[in-house]
Amino acid sequence: MEWINIxxxxxxxxxxxxxxAAGLALIFGVMRLVNIAHGDLIVLAAYIALITSDTLELNPxxxxxxxxxxxxxxxxxxxxxxLNRTLGDDVLPPLLVTFGLSVIIQNALLELFTADSxxxxxxxxxxxxxxxxxxxxxxxxxxxxxxVAVAVIGALQLLFYRTAFGRAxxxxxxxxxxxxLMGLDNRHVFALAMALSLAVIAVAGVFIAVRTNFDxxxxxxxxxxGFEAVIIGGLGSLWGTLAGGIxxxxxxxxxxxxxxxxxxxxxxxxxxxxxxxRPEGLFPKVxx
Amino acid sequence: MPAHAVVGRGxxxxxxxRRLFSSLSVEENLLIGGQLGRTGPWSxxxxxxxxxxxxxxxxxxxxxxxxxxxxxxxxxxxxMSNPKLLLCDEISLGLAPIVVRELYARVPSILAEGSSLVxxxxxxxxxxRVANRIYCLQEGRVALTGSAATLTRDAISAAYFGA
Amino acid sequence: MLFASTILGGLHPLLAxxxxxxxxxxxxxxxxxxxxxxxxxxxxxxxxxxxxxxRLIAAQISALGGGSGISLPAGxxxxxxxxxxxxxxLMYWVALALMVAVLAAIxxxxxxxxxxxxxxxxxxxxxxxxxxxxxxxxKLVVYVLTAFGTAMIGALIFLQKLRISPDTAFSVNDWxxxxxxxxxxxxxxxxxxxxxxxxxxFLLRQxxxxxxxxxxxxxxxxxxxxxxxxPKGIWGFFAERFGWQLLPLERRLxxxxxxxxx
Numbered sequence: 001m002e003w004i005n006i007x008x009x010x011x012x013x014x015x016x017x018x019x020x021a022a023g024l025a026l027i028f029g030v031m032r033l034v035n036i037a038h039g040d041l042i043v044l045a046a047y048i049a050l051i052t053s054d055t056l057e058l059n060p061x062x063x064x065x066x067x068x069x070x071x072x073x074x075x076x077x078x079x080x081x082x083l084n085r086t087l088g089d090d091v092l093p094p095l096l097v098t099f100g101l102s103v104i105i106q107n108a109l110l111e112l113f114t115a116d117s118x119x120x121x122x123x124x125x126x127x128x129x130x131x132x133x134x135x136x137x138x139x140x141x142x143x144x145x146x147x148v149a150v151a152v153i154g155a156l157q158l159l160f161y162r163t164a165f166g167r168a169x170x171x172x173x174x175x176x177x178x179x180x181l182m183g184l185d186n187r188h189v190f191a192l193a194m195a196l197s198l199a200v201i202a203v204a205g206v207f208i209a210v211r212t213n214f215d216x217x218x219x220x221x222x223x224x225x226g227f228e229a230v231i232i233g234g235l236g237s238l239w240g241t242l243a244g245g246i247x248x249x250x251x252x253x254x255x256x257x258x259x260x261x262x263x264x265x266x267x268x269x270x271x272x273x274x275x276x277x278r279p280e281g282l283f284p285k286v287x288x
Numbered sequence: 289m290p291a292h293a294v295v296g297r298g299x300x301x302x303x304x305x306r307r308l309f310s311s312l313s314v315e316e317n318l319l320i321g322g323q324l325g326r327t328g329p330w331s332x333x334x335x336x337x338x339x340x341x342x343x344x345x346x347x348x349x350x351x352x353x354x355x356x357x358x359x360x361x362x363x364x365x366x367x368m369s370n371p372k373l374l375l376c377d378e379i380s381l382g383l384a385p386i387v388v389r390e391l392y393a394r395v396p397s398i399l400a401e402g403s404s405l406v407x408x409x410x411x412x413x414x415x416x417r418v419a420n421r422i423y424c425l426q427e428g429r430v431a432l433t434g435s436a437a438t439l440t441r442d443a444i445s446a447a448y449f450g451a
Numbered sequence: 452m453l454f455a456s457t458i459l460g461g462l463h464p465l466l467a468x469x470x471x472x473x474x475x476x477x478x479x480x481x482x483x484x485x486x487x488x489x490x491x492x493x494x495x496x497x498x499x500x501x502x503x504x505x506r507l508i509a510a511q512i513s514a515l516g517g518g519s520g521i522s523l524p525a526g527x528x529x530x531x532x533x534x535x536x537x538x539x540x541l542m543y544w545v546a547l548a549l550m551v552a553v554l555a556a557i558x559x560x561x562x563x564x565x566x567x568x569x570x571x572x573x574x575x576x577x578x579x580x581x582x583x584x585x586x587x588x589x590k591l592v593v594y595v596l597t598a599f600g601t602a603m604i605g606a607l608i609f610l611q612k613l614r615i616s617p618d619t620a621f622s623v624n625d626w627x628x629x630x631x632x633x634x635x636x637x638x639x640x641x642x643x644x645x646x647x648x649x650x651x652x653f654l655l656r657q658x659x660x661x662x663x664x665x666x667x668x669x670x671x672x673x674x675x676x677x678x679x680x681x682p683k684g685i686w687g688f689f690a691e692r693f694g695w696q697l698l699p700l701e702r703r704l705x706x707x708x709x710x711x712x713x
Contacts, residue, residue: 103671107664174309180291279488
């Protein structure tokens with residue numbers, strides 16, 4: 001029973017990791033950009049959620065409605081003003097610029113909000129739970145988070161493969177210069193992809209803020225979780241990132257059960273193990 | 289003018305080597321070509337009429353098509369923008385002669401809808417069949433020009449290789 | 452590693468510096484094997500994960516103080532040099548010698564056949580491979596060599612600080628970030644770059660360090676600005692404009708104008 005419980009909790013937290021990963025995979029897929037500031041943007045979203053729910057006296061979960069458009073706008077602006085200028089054949093400039101961005105966001109948050117841990121209060125839903133079976137209790141909030149994660153990934157998948165929007169993303173990803181000849185403005189397409197990525201981040205950030213304490217320095221660790229989930233899942237599909245997130249969440253939960261100090265280590269080792277066995281990830285992209 | 293604005297002015301390109309969007313299906317490739325929504329004679333169904341082979345394979349990943357079919361998609365994709373001017377670069381590149389003939393047999397139907405074509409081509413026989421005017425370029429200079437009716441293959445090869 | 456070998460192995464601290472280098476080089480072998488499976492961007496974050504793993508493992512080793520870290524015992528410190536002054540004097544010269552040695556090694560490496568192979572890989576990996584360059588081996592050699600050098604420097608830094616803990620030693624901000632900024636500001640792909648970068652970095656630090664978080668914020672902004680405006684760094688910018696080269700490494704292409712056919 002105890003182990004079932006651990007696995008269930010791991011799966012539920014895995015949904016959160018999958019949301020980190022989906023945003024990361026999305027922009028990598030469209031413009032081959034690894035956003036080092038991804039984790040810090042998650043934290044930024046958490047702080048924006050904190051401000052909006054404080055000032056508007058909203059339930060934090062409703063604050064999502066406000067945070068998502070703000071983050072999407074930040075994403076669009078960031079891509080147009082800064083990141084588009086770094087894209088090219090060389091992989092180094094975008095990596096270094098987003099790294100600089102990561103340092104800037106971290107320290108700006110530190111300056112504005114101090115290093116104190118913060119937490120969003122969502123009321124009774126935080127502790128509500130129901131029994132799944134004997135000895136296995138499921139928290140309403142973790143379950144909600146998991147359901148939202150699945151819904152977000154499902155929606156992204158639909159958008160990517162069923163809409164004109166997604167078609168433009170994929171065409172630009174395949175061949176930027178020909179896509180331009182078809183009338184697609186790649187700078188605009190990239191900015192939309194970044195906006196979408198940050199919208200996903202916004203949802204993840206709000207859930208982080210409600211579920212755990214956060215401070216300006218936790219961003220990079222979130223980036224690593226997202227990154228590991230992407231690699232474990234393989235770069236093929238967004239559902240792969242969900243599987244990757246779940247594997248990561250479960251290994252962390254098992255590791256924590258063995259020894260509290262091993263929680264993160266177990267996740268990293270699971271990642272390295274899968275990388276050693278299946279460097280393409282579990283659901284690799286089929287090359288046409 | 290940025291590259292993405294060119295097609296809005298009615299100029300479309302069939303690039304050398306076809307360069308389809310490999311992760312998109314045939315139909316999705318065509319839809320990308322028409323995504324600006326310029327109106328005109330060409331639509332999905334008209335493209336399938338022009339190249340019936342594509343209708344059967346419309347949901348296939350474009351990377352799995354034969355070279356000739358890929359070239360049809362590339363031409364169809366460009367036509368979907370309803371261009372006033374269609375630029376075709378090396379249609380015959382890497383294709384079997386019979387496939388090249390088949391593709392050139394479609395050129396009159398394209399012209400009939402009112403688009404002008406500029407074709408860069410090494411296959412002189414095919415070019416002579418469909419062209420009104422021929423320009424032979426030799427190291428960046430026009431070495432020979434004339435209407436297709438007046439130029440012979442011998443005259444063209446003389447322009448390139450000397451008599 | 453240094454702390455482990457001196458405290459647990461009873462080695463002389465200065466001798467432990469090269470030992471740390473060798474241990475790191477040996478550790479780098481399997482790490483490289485795993486990490487080279489990742490391409491480009493993902494390689495960067497993959498190595499980050501490895502660093503995290505090392506940090507977490509280090510935090511688990513109680514003989515080294517676990518998560519809170521450990522100081523060098525006084526006995527070992529005095530064994531190195533009798534007075535504080537003498538110790539710092541010694542440290543300075545060892546550090547300088549190491550820096551000269553590392554720079555010399557880099558210059559020599561780049562001017563050797565390996566250097567040519569490396570340049571070829573940088574320009575076009577596929578073409579280099581088809582011309583008989585053993586890409587995997589060359590990359591491995593470079594990776595292991597840098598691990599060796601970096602570990603020795605790391606050992607020296609903490610020998611000077613006399614205290615280590617997993618969090619400070621594996622801090623991304625302190626080490627990687629600063630090193631990246633130094634390289635970016637100075638100029639990537641040039642040996643002179645990091646030297647210039649270090650000077651600029653310490654000048655900035657001297658003048659702005661009081662600002663705390665704002666200082667780091669500005670450092671990030673400066674790095675982004677340099678990356679966008681002068682992608683080859685400050686040194687690269689001037690080198691290109693004035694043709695400077697302190698340590699000639701580039702194999703320049705020379706065209707004799709009259710030899711060109713038309």
